[in-house]
Amino acid sequence: MAAISYPNGKAKAKSPPSLRGNLLHTNSARPGGGPEVLSKGDTRPSLASNPSKQIGPFPPDQGRWLGLELRGKLPVLRYRIADAVIEEILLKTADHQFKRIIHLAPHRKRFHLNLGNTFTHIQKSPLSSQHLIFRPSEEPRTLTFATQPTERATFPTPKPAEPIFPEGQIFTNLPSTKDGPYAIRKLTLPTTPRFVRPTDLAFLSDGTGLLTTLDGDVWRIETPEAKTSRWTRIASGLFETISLEVTPDDRIFTLGRDQITELIDTNGDSFIDVYRNASNAFHQTLHTRDYATSLALGNDGSFYIAKGGIHNPKSKLDNELSTHRGAVLKISPDGDSVTVLADGLRLPYVGLRSDQTPFASDQQGHHVPSTPVHQLKSTPTLGFAPTNHRDKKITEPLLWFPYQANRSAAAFTQWNDHFLQVSWGGRLFAIETPKTGQAFSWQLPLQLDFPSLNATRHPKSGKLYVTGLGISGYKPTTPNLSGIASIEETTKLPKPASLDVQGETISVTFDRPLTADETVLPASPALRLFNIKRTGKYGSGHFRWDDKPGEHHLQPDTFSLSDDRRTLTLAFPILGRSDILDLHLTLTSGNTVAPLHLFSRPVHLPLPKLSELAGLEKSKPALKPGNTKTGKTLFTTYACAGCHSLDGAKLVGPTLKGIATRSDEAFLRQSILEPAAIVTKGFEASMPSFAGVLTDQQLADLLAYLKTLR
Numbered sequence: 001m002a003a004i005s006y007p008n009g010k011a012k013a014k015s016p017p018s019l020r021g022n023l024l025h026t027n028s029a030r031p032g033g034g035p036e037v038l039s040k041g042d043t044r045p046s047l048a049s050n051p052s053k054q055i056g057p058f059p060p061d062q063g064r065w066l067g068l069e070l071r072g073k074l075p076v077l078r079y080r081i082a083d084a085v086i087e088e089i090l091l092k093t094a095d096h097q098f099k100r101i102i103h104l105a106p107h108r109k110r111f112h113l114n115l116g117n118t119f120t121h122i123q124k125s126p127l128s129s130q131h132l133i134f135r136p137s138e139e140p141r142t143l144t145f146a147t148q149p150t151e152r153a154t155f156p157t158p159k160p161a162e163p164i165f166p167e168g169q170i171f172t173n174l175p176s177t178k179d180g181p182y183a184i185r186k187l188t189l190p191t192t193p194r195f196v197r198p199t200d201l202a203f204l205s206d207g208t209g210l211l212t213t214l215d216g217d218v219w220r221i222e223t224p225e226a227k228t229s230r231w232t233r234i235a236s237g238l239f240e241t242i243s244l245e246v247t248p249d250d251r252i253f254t255l256g257r258d259q260i261t262e263l264i265d266t267n268g269d270s271f272i273d274v275y276r277n278a279s280n281a282f283h284q285t286l287h288t289r290d291y292a293t294s295l296a297l298g299n300d301g302s303f304y305i306a307k308g309g310i311h312n313p314k315s316k317l318d319n320e321l322s323t324h325r326g327a328v329l330k331i332s333p334d335g336d337s338v339t340v341l342a343d344g345l346r347l348p349y350v351g352l353r354s355d356q357t358p359f360a361s362d363q364q365g366h367h368v369p370s371t372p373v374h375q376l377k378s379t380p381t382l383g384f385a386p387t388n389h390r391d392k393k394i395t396e397p398l399l400w401f402p403y404q405a406n407r408s409a410a411a412f413t414q415w416n417d418h419f420l421q422v423s424w425g426g427r428l429f430a431i432e433t434p435k436t437g438q439a440f441s442w443q444l445p446l447q448l449d450f451p452s453l454n455a456t457r458h459p460k461s462g463k464l465y466v467t468g469l470g471i472s473g474y475k476p477t478t479p480n481l482s483g484i485a486s487i488e489e490t491t492k493l494p495k496p497a498s499l500d501v502q503g504e505t506i507s508v509t510f511d512r513p514l515t516a517d518e519t520v521l522p523a524s525p526a527l528r529l530f531n532i533k534r535t536g537k538y539g540s541g542h543f544r545w546d547d548k549p550g551e552h553h554l555q556p557d558t559f560s561l562s563d564d565r566r567t568l569t570l571a572f573p574i575l576g577r578s579d580i581l582d583l584h585l586t587l588t589s590g591n592t593v594a595p596l597h598l599f600s601r602p603v604h605l606p607l608p609k610l611s612e613l614a615g616l617e618k619s620k621p622a623l624k625p626g627n628t629k630t631g632k633t634l635f636t637t638y639a640c641a642g643c644h645s646l647d648g649a650k651l652v653g654p655t656l657k658g659i660a661t662r663s664d665e666a667f668l669r670q671s672i673l674e675p676a677a678i679v680t681k682g683f684e685a686s687m688p689s690f691a692g693v694l695t696d697q698q699l700a701d702l703l704a705y706l707k708t709l710r
Contacts, residue, residue: 003471003472003473004470004471004472004473004474004475004481004651005195005197005214005469005470005471005481005482006195006197007195010473010649010650010651024092024096024098025092025098025147027116027118028116028117030114031114032113032114032115032116033063033081033111033112033113033114034058034062034063034081034082034111034112035062035063035081035082035109035110035111035112036110036111036112036133042054043058043059043062044056044057044058044059045283045323047283047321047322047323048321048322048323048325049321055283055284055285055322056280056282056283056284056322057280057281062081062082063079063080063081063082064079064080064277064336065079065259065277065280066078066079066080066085066276066277067261067262067274067275067276067277068274068275069087069158069273069274069275070161070162070272070273070274071156071157071158071159071161072159072160072161072162073161073162073164074089074156075089076088076089076156077089077090081111081113082107082109082110082111083107083108083109084104084105084107084109084111084134085104085105085107086102086103086104086105087102087103087155088100088101088102088103089101089155089156091153097146097147097148097150098118098119098146098147099144099145099146099147099150099153100115100119100144100145100146101142101143101144101145101153101155102142102143102144102145103140103141103142103155104134104137104140104141104142104143105140106138106139106140107134107136108136109136110133110134110135110136111133111134112131112132112133112134113131113132113134114130114131114132115127115130115131115132115145116130117130118147119145119146119147120146120147120148121146121147121148121149121150122143122144122145122146123143123146123149123150123151123152124149124150124151125149142154142155160266160267160269160273161266161267161271161272161273163234163269163271164233164236165233165236166271167232168222168230168231168232169191169230169231169232170228170229170230170231171187171188171189171190171228171229171231172188172227172228173185173186173187173188173224173226173227173228173229174186174187174188176488178490179445179446179447180445180446180491180592180593180594181445181490181491181492181493181592181594182444182445182446182488182489182490183488183490184446184448184485184486184487185486185488186483186484186485187221187229187484187485187486188229189482189483189484190219190231190233192233194215194217195215196213196217196219196482197213197214197215197469197471197482198211198212198213198467198468198469198482198483198484199213199214199241199242199243199244199453199454199467199468199469200212200241200242200243200244200411200453200454201221201244201454201456201465201467202244202245202246202252202456203246203456203457203458203459203465204246204250205248205249205250205459206460207224207225207458207459207460207461208220208221208222208224209221209222209224209229209465210246210252211244211467211484212238212241212242212243212244212254213241214240214241214242214469214471215240216236216237216239216240216241216256217233217235217236217238217241218233218234218235218236218238218241218244218252218254218263218272219231219232219233219234220232220233220234220270224458224465224486225458225460225461225463225486232270234265234270234272235263235271235272235275237275238254238256238261238275239256239257239258239259240256240257240291241254241255241256242255242256242257242291242292242293242294243255243292243294243295243305243454244295244454245295245296245297247297252264253278253295253297253303254295255292255294255305257284257291257292258280258284259277259278259279259280260277260278260279260280260295260303260305260331260335261275261276261277261278262274262275262276262278263275263276264276277335278303278335279303279331279335279336280335281331281336281337281338282307282324282329282331282338283322283323283324283325284322284324285322287311289308289309289310289311289347290307290308290322290325291307291308292305292306292307292308293305293306293307293308293347293348293349293350293410293411294306294348294349294350294351294410294411294454295350296350296351296352296358296412297352298330298352298356299356300333301333302330302331302332302333303330303331303333303335304328304329304330304331304341304350304352304358305328305329305331305350306327306328306329306345306349306350306360307324307325307326307327307328307329307348308325308326308347308348309325309326309327309343309344309345309346309347309384309386309387310326310346310347310365311325311326311386311387321386321387323340324338324340325387326343326344326345326346326348326384326386326387327340327341327342327343327345327387328340328341328342328343328348328350328358328360328376329341330358340379341358341376341379342360342374342376342379342380342382343379343381343382343387343388344380344381344382344383344385344387344388344394345360345362345382345384345387346362346363346365346366346367346368346384347362347363347365347408348360348361348362348363349361349409349410349411349412350412351411351412351419351421352412353412353414353419353431354414354419357375357376358375358376359373359374359375359376359398359412359419359421359431360373360374360376360382361373361374361409361411361412361421362374362382362384362397362409363408363409364403364407364408364538364539364688365384365538365539365686366384366385366386366536366537366538367383367384367385367386367534367535367536368383368384368534368539369400369532369533369534369535369540370400370401370402370403370532370539370540370579370580371400371401371402371403371405371406371407371408371409372398372399372400372401372409373397373398373399373401373409373421373431373441374395374397374398375398375433375439380395381393381394381395382394382395382397383395383396383534385536394534396601396603397601398431398433398439398601399439399440399441399599399600400532400579400599400601401429401441401580401599402528402580402582402599403539403688404637404638404639404693405427405443405582405597405599406421406423406425406427406429407423407424407425407477407639408423408424408425408474409421409422409423409424410422410423410424410452410453410454410468411453411454411455412431413454413455413456413457413464414457415455415457415464416457416462418430418495419431420444420455420464421441422452422453422454422455422466422468423452424451424452424453424468424476425451425452425476425477425478426447426448426449426450426451426452426476426477426478427443427444427446427447427448427452428443428444428446428452428455428464428466429441429442429443429444429599430442430444430495430496432496432497432498432499434497434498434499436498436500437498437499437500437501437507438499438600438601438602438604439600439601440496440499440598440599440600441598441599441600442495442496442596442597442598443596443597443599445587445594445595445596446487448466448478448483448485449478449479449480449483450468450469450476450478450479450480450481450482450483450485451468451469451470451476451478451481451482452466452467453467453468453469454466454467454468455467458486461486461488463486463487463488464486464487464488465484465485465486465487466484466485466486466487467482467483467484467485468482468483469481469482469483470482473651473652474642474643474651474652475639475641475642475643475651476642477636477639477642491589493518493587493589493592493594494510494511494512494513494514494518494520494587495510495511496508496509496510496511496596497509497510497511499583499598499600501575501581501600501602501604501605503575504571504572504573504574504575505569505570505571505572505575506527506569506570506572506583507567507568507569507570508520508567508568508570508583508585508598509566509567510566510567510568512566513564513565513566514561514565514566515565515589517589517590518587518588518589519587519588520561520568520585520586520587520588520596521559521585521586522555522556522559522570522584522585522586523584523585523586523595524555525553525554525555525584526554526555526556526570526583526584526585527552527553527554527555527556527570527572527581527582527583527584528552528553528580528581528582528584529545529551529552529554529575529576529578529580529581529582530542530543530550530551530552530578530579530580530692531543531544531545531547531577531578531579531580532579532580537676537685537689538675538676538685538686538687538688539687539688539689540688540689541673541688541689541690541691541692541693542692542693543692544692545576545577545578545607545610545613546610546613548692549673549691549692550692550695551692551693552578554572554573555572556570556571556572557571557572557573558570558571559571568585570583574608574612575602575605575608576605576606576607576608577602577603577604577605577606577607578601578602578603578605579601579603580599580601581598581599581600581602582598582599583597583598583599583600584596584597585597585598621697623696623697623700624697624700625700625704626700626701626702626703626704626705627701627704628701628704628705628708630698630701630705631701631702631703631704631705631706632705634694634698634701634702634705635702635705635706638690638693638694640656643686643687644656645657646709652683652684652686653680653683653686653687654682654683656706656709657709658709658710659706659709660706660707660708660709660710661710665703665707668703668706668707669699669703671687672690672694672699672702672703673689673690673691673699674689674691675687675688675689676689
């Protein structure tokens with residue numbers, strides 16, 4: 001996952017990273033121990049697509065990985081087999097020999113260990129077998145296994161960890177900048193030899209910040225609200241940490257590729273001593289896109305995670321299609337049992353609203369025509385065909401976002417009275433499910449200058465803190481590749497509280513009456529309506545009610561504000577069933593002007609009769625010659641540079657450097673409208689169709705610009 005966000009990173013990696021240096025020791029990839037009855041078999045669950053391959057942890061009654069503890073600078077591995085709690089350290093001597101020192105607590109059940117073929121001695125005595133049976137014992141024991149004869153070693157007693165990175169760094173934060181009704185303040189990220197790639201943040205009850213990175217570090221941020229902040233790296237060595245949660249009593253949990261880890265400071269020095277395995281019950285493979293994206297904590301102590309499901313059967317990686325791919329999971333507070341809340345997801349994030357209702361986002365791709373948000377009820381299948389392991393009847397989402405508005409949905413957060421969906425495009429969307437009217441979302445009128453993945457509320461100031469980075473081969477549309485910022489509402493504008501679409505009328509009710517100096521008016525165009533199609537192709541074009549590519553752009557015949565100045569009602573000449581409704585209003589308060597986009601899914605409306613469509617929308621204007629300047633703007637607006645470089649660099653899609661000299665207009669047009677028709681060798685079919693997204697004039701302008709790239 002080093003692409004784009006790491007210095008000199010370009011496109012997606014095709015293989016895992018390799019080791020630098022000389023490999024001194026390795027164990028074979030086979031079970032290393034278990035209850036005696038497991039010595040001849042593997043009782044872990046099987047892969048969904050390959051019954052002969054096991055995956056996941058032992059059943060809890062047979063064994064469990066407990067975590068890692070630091071004693072001084074020495075890492076101690078902790079695990080349980082049957083009822084025996086085992087502590088182990090691995091030591092290397094100066095001549096590259098190795099020792100395993102194992103401390104066994106008293107236990108009442110038999111178990112076995114398989115040492116592999118390299119540990120040949122127990123202390124000074126040769127081993128007759130590397131497969132050892134341990135009988136019950138009422139006394140603790142310490143054993144030393146080695147690659148050559150050695151003295152018996154003593155197991156280190158508990159003592160405070162010695163920090164790997166003891167020194168903190170002080171950085172000056174940037175002043176706030178105004179963005180409509182909000183003030184945005186950037187925090188300065190640490191500068192270290194290892195590039196800091198932030199993934200999530202949370203706050204302790206005293207307001208101290210914690211930040212995780214994709215490279216497995218946890219940073220402590222003292223005084224994040226002040227002009228300067230002290231950053232200290234308090235944990236390291238985690239596996240692709242992507243999410244972070246803190247409980248009201250300051251317990252810290254991170255989600256990595258391998259497990260949910262509780263980070264514990266045993267001596268109060270703020271550095272992490274114990275990395276406790278809170279849960280590794282979810283099934284995990286090494287597939288590039290098989291990782292959990294997000295973590296949420298329930299009030300009852302349960303864990304909620306969402307796992308990526310991107311999978312291409314043509315890749316011949318069916319043996320890595322586990323039953324937890326593309327699913328939202330609820331894990332019991334003890335970390336041992338898993339319940340599938342939903343499956344059929346492509347790249348989901350999960351969030352819990354303040355009332356504990358779970359939601360999931362997803363991202364556009366094959367079988368997912370745009371950006372959906374799901375409110376999870378029962379156990380739905382949500383449409384991504386390669387990961388539908390159970391019921392294949394698709395439950396459609398709560399609502400769809402236009403891809404250009406919410407390019408890649410990420411995590412959720414609660415900010416005061418609003419449940420927000422965080423978009424990788426540096427935007428935030430409030431999700432509303434009022435008791436009357438339609439479920440809808442409205443876009444907060446602000447734009448961050450970095451990709452956003454996660455957000456959380458500061459417990460003291462109430463500000464919203466957002467962080468994120470660009471990953472996975474796609475260049476973000478934002479100017480910066482990563483960042484962290486606080487958001488404060490400085491102008492209290494009225495906010496949409498309900499949306500009602502009935503007949504040919506749309507009503508928007510705000511959370512308070514508009515004041516005398518506040519106005520709300522329809523923009524131009526006020527309304528976009530279109531449908532999308534779920535197919536095996538990547539994404540979807542936009543389609544009109546007559547099933548032709550395009551959108552319906554409508555202006556209201558009339559609009560009015562109610563006497564109590566809370567409800568705006570707009571009457572349109574015609575409304576019809578649409579997958580995506582985008583209502584665009586302009587809200588003003590004194591000198592503050594804020595665009596307001598509301599998104600809904602009015603599938604309860606009937607489709608209009610084709611005869612009713614005639615003459616309602618203006619006839620198409622005459623097509624003008626393509627304008628290169630306008631085309632260049634469209635190239636930026638639709639984030640084409642996120643996948644196609646102009647300098648020859650290989651990104652997710654082929655470079656456009658010199659495209660005009662090797663492709664004619666017909667090919668370029670087909671590549672935009674039917675991108676799956678011809679896929680350049682060495683690339684995947686991962687571009688959505690822009691049929692109906694671009695008007696005929698916009699297509700002409702974009703083609704004119706592409707033809708300048710010689």
